[in-house]
Amino acid sequence: MKNTRTFLLGTVCCFTLSACYDDNSQSQPQTNPNEFVLSSSQMVDGGNLPITYTCDGDSVSPPLSWSGAPQDTKSYALIIDHNSPDGVHWYWTLYNINADTTQIKSAETVGQTGSNSVNDLNAYAAPCSKGPGSKTYTYTVYALSASVDFNDKTKIDRATLLAAIKDITLDSAEMNVSYTQSSESAAPLNNDQKSSMTSKIAANVDSPRCELIKGSVDKAGFEQSVAVTCDENYAYIASSTYPDHELMTGITGTNEQIPVPAKGFAAPIKLAPKKAQAITTIDAAVGVAVNGVPIYDYSSQGELDVNNYDAKHDTLVLGQLDNCGGHAGRGDDYHYHVSPTCMIDTMKNPTSAAIIGWAYDGYPLYGNQNPDGSTIKTGELDVCNGQADDTYGYRYQTSVTPPYIIQCLVGEVDTSKLPRVAPLSGDTQKIRADLRPPRGGVENLTYTVAEDGSRTMTYSYQGEEYYTTYSGSAEDDSCYDFKQKTISNGGKVQAGTFCRDAQPSDPKPRDLKQREPKPAVNEHKSMTISEPNLTITGEHKLKLEAWADNWFAAYIGEELLIEDSVSITTERSFNAESIAFSADYPIQLNLILKDFKQNDSGLEYIGARNQQMGDGGFILQITDTDTNKVVAVSNNSWKCEVLHRAPLDKSCEGESNPIAGEGACTFMSKEAPANWLQSNFDDSSWPNATEHSVASVGPKDGYDEINWDENAQLIWGEDLETDNTLICRTTIEQPS
Known part of the structure; x- marks a missing residue:
């Protein structure tokens, strides 16, 4: 050639x-x-x-x-x-x-x-x-x-x-x-900060292993922002977890969290590692990089089944990671889930022989190649993504294929000693407590640091701009003044002061602007959702409990009783809702049920590895709180009409470029009858709801919080995957 x-x-x-x-x-x-x-x-x-x-x-x-x-x-x-x-x-x-x-x-x-x-x-x-x-x-x-x-x-x-x-x-x-790329540097630690980070650690103890761990940090060039102190059993790699490289660029599946320094974080690395009888998986950090940033496994949720790769929870596949292999987690803390490529680029010794991190069991982490520069052959790495090492007995490696980085720990580890970065405190109104990745992902996410030290993350979603910005608070060195407009919270502009350690004196967040609620509509804008009508009253006191995958709204006749509090555009938007109300029998209960679809193709995660059809599911029960008897449950006696069904050919799911309305990705969509909410509407021609098993729906996130009546059934249309939007009706008669 x-x-x-x-x-x-x-x-x-x-x-x-x-x-x-x-x-x-x-x-x-x-x-x-x-x-x-x-x-x-x-x-x-x-x-x-x-x-x-x-x-x-x-x-x-x-x-x-x-x-x-x-x-x-x-x-x-x-x-x-x-x-x-x-x-x-x-x-x-x-x-x-x-x-x-x-x-x-x-x-x-x-x-x-x-x-x-x-x-x-x-x-x-x-x-x-x-x-x-x-x-x-x-x-x-x-x-x-x-x-x-x-x-x-x-x-x-x-x-x-x-x-x-x-x-x-x-x-x-x-x-x-x-x-040659410019860098927004993290501030180096002064002596007081280093002392604060290690104040809870025993007096420094010299040992060859301790010096080796210190040396890995110093040789990489991070000694100004990372402190290493040792006692008889551990080396503590202490930092603010905030790296000296770009952050958040490239993320599409953002959870709307933003990196906030976690001053005082100290990762304990065993000085005398020893192979354990069994591997350990941890639903938290498994180690720390030499720049002080925690290292997690690849998963976005829960502990791993290390023998079975799970693409649905792969943070890289889901677009949740930035170009540097990390993101901000639930604690607004930055950490890596795959190889920390940007950190490697900033190292003074970016060679295959350099140690790039340490697992909590005391074994080192290297890059994608063996320390001598040779290629790691397929099958050489074990289930924890490591292999035997002549110098250390064992070493972990990063890889370009799953599991990418440390997946589990082969050495003995006392999990009770392992640190976790706690979420910011002071969030009494929970404005940052339940942020979730929006369905379909965001665009143009950028993260910037201004000259005054304030930090801002901006992104767009469905044509609207969102942001989170924070700066140091006058209340305390560990507190930050936030202002945000998030997708998860419906686009409200909110503010509050949150802290890593101390509580702010006035922790209550503030709504800076009342946002008029937008009506939710069906595909043809004929099904308007009104604000809840608090005048629904009657002789009988009742309680509605429901769980939906993904979204529902319930009406008593033509009056809205409750709308799912979690937007359908929110990733993993299935949750339980309950509301107390009063009404007179007979009660005409009407519902709108929706499963998320990215567009009329009926698919979600379009263009990603996990492109797929969604699947719905809904369950409800109503209890008369005067008698404590269940007076209504979801079952196949309900009448349900499907308004949107897609794709009509399920092979659409496997297409590389699915286009709604073309080829296998055709769809059915129709308007809801104009008077379907009225009590005298004739629904006799509608099909009955289909009951589905717990195994086929796989309910989670709130389902187990409700003590379901034995007669309450999970319902949907005939097909959980292709029936996307339904309207359902049932009449609740007064029990005898």
């Missing part, structure tokens, strides 16, 4: 007017028209990558053009990559570009798109390497003798594409550009 590079003309001679150039553009290399050459109007081979095309700028792809391709070229492929100490990172994978295409405009996509290594999405990812020194990015275009044919289920990453085009590559052309 011939490999031709463009070259930078070292000296520009301007003998004619046509040889001169505009001051606002870079000089272009002189090329042989018979050579295959890749070039750009905005950069040159051997030159600099403009900030616009990086994560520090607009994060768009640069304009590219090529010429001199072999005459028999039938298609092109394009790859952008970077050879990092922890392995190759790739940012754009294009293939099956038409043979008559010779350029790509900025922010344009041509041909078909494979994955990138930043967020594993089939899209362009802007280069985002941190750390001192220049990083080189290679743009390569391949002229191919044929198009590339992949199976629909094949994941097209860099390696897969290179393997597929190996024998059909006629020629290739490269362009190498460099970029």
Whole structure:
């Protein structure tokens, strides 16, 4: 395979007017028209990558053009990559570009798109390497003798594409550009801060293992922001958990948490590690990186079944991680779930021989390669993502495939000693207590630090802008003044003062602006949800209890009684609701039931690995609190009409580019009858609700909090997956 590079003309001679150039553009290399050459109007081979095309700028792809391709070229492929100490990172994978295409405009996509290594999405990812020194990015275009044919289920990453085009590559052309990224540095610790972090730790004890752990921090260059102190049994790696690299960029599945320093965090690392009889999994941090940031396993929820990879809870797959492998958790604390690539880029010793972290059992963590630089072969790593080590007895590794990082601990560990970063205190109104990833993900999430030290995270969702911002509070060094507008809380602008340690003197958050509630409507805007009518009164006192996957609204006749408090656009929006009310028999109970769908295709997580049909489920009971008897339950006597059903062909779920209304992704949608809420509406033609088992619905998050009557049944339409929106009716007669 011939490999031709463009070259930078070292000296520009301007003998004619046509040889001169505009001051606002870079000089272009002189090329042989018979050579295959890749070039750009905005950069040159051997030159600099403009900030616009990086994560520090607009994060768009640069304009590219090529010429001199072999005459028999039938298609092109394009790859952008970077050879990092922890392995190759790739940012754009294009293939099956038409043979008559010779350029790509900025922010344009041509041909078909494979994955990138930043967020594993089939899209362009802007280069985002941190750390001192220049990083080189290679743009390569391949002229191919044929198009590339992949199976629909094949994941097209860099390696897969290179393997597929190996024998059909006629020629290739490269362009190498460099970029040095600026960094918003975390403040170094002063002596008082270091002393505070280790104040609860016994007097420092010298030991070879202690010095080794200290040395791993110092050699990496983090000694100014991380303190290491040892007692007889542990080395304590103390920090604020706030790293010196970019944060949050690249996240789509945000939980709306924001990184807040956790001063005083100290991770205990055993000085005398010993293999345990059984592995340990932890629903919290399993170790700490050498920059003081905690390390978690890959999962977003609960303890792992280490023998069975779970893509539905893979934080990387779900788009919950930033370009650096981390995010802010429930405690507004920053931590890693996969290889900390940006931290590695900032290290003074970013080589395969460098220790990048320590597990709580005392064994070290290395990068994607063996310490000697050799490749780790498939199958060499055990279930905890580690292997035997001649120096330490055992070592953990990071990997580009699941489980990515430490999955479990092989050594003995006292879990009672392990620290957790507690959520911010003072949130008496719970404005940050139940933040959740919105369905379908957000766009354009950015995190910035202003000159005054305030920190802001902004993002857009369904055409509206949201944000969280905070700054240090005058109340206490560990307190922060927050202002936020979140999706989880319905777009209200709220504020409060929250603390890591001390309680603020006035912890009550404040609604800064009363937001008028938006009516919830069906697909054709005919089913308006009113505000709850508190005048629903009658002789009998009752209590309604319900659980929904994902959302419901209940009416007594035409008056709204209760609407699910968790928005349907919220990730994992299934929860229990209850309300006390009074009414007179007979009671006409009407309900709207919805399962989340990203669009009319009926799918969720479109474009992600876990693209799928959702599944619904609903259960209800009403108790007469005067007699303490259940007077109504959900069952197959209810009448339910499906208003939206999708997809009509379930093979839509497996399509790489599902488009609502096309092919297998067709749908049925209709309006609700205008008078369906009225007591005299004739629902005799509606089908009965279908009862479904607990096993098929899989209820969670609040379902077990209610003591369900034995006759209450989980109901839905006939198909849990494709019946997306239903309206249901039942009449509750006065019990005898």
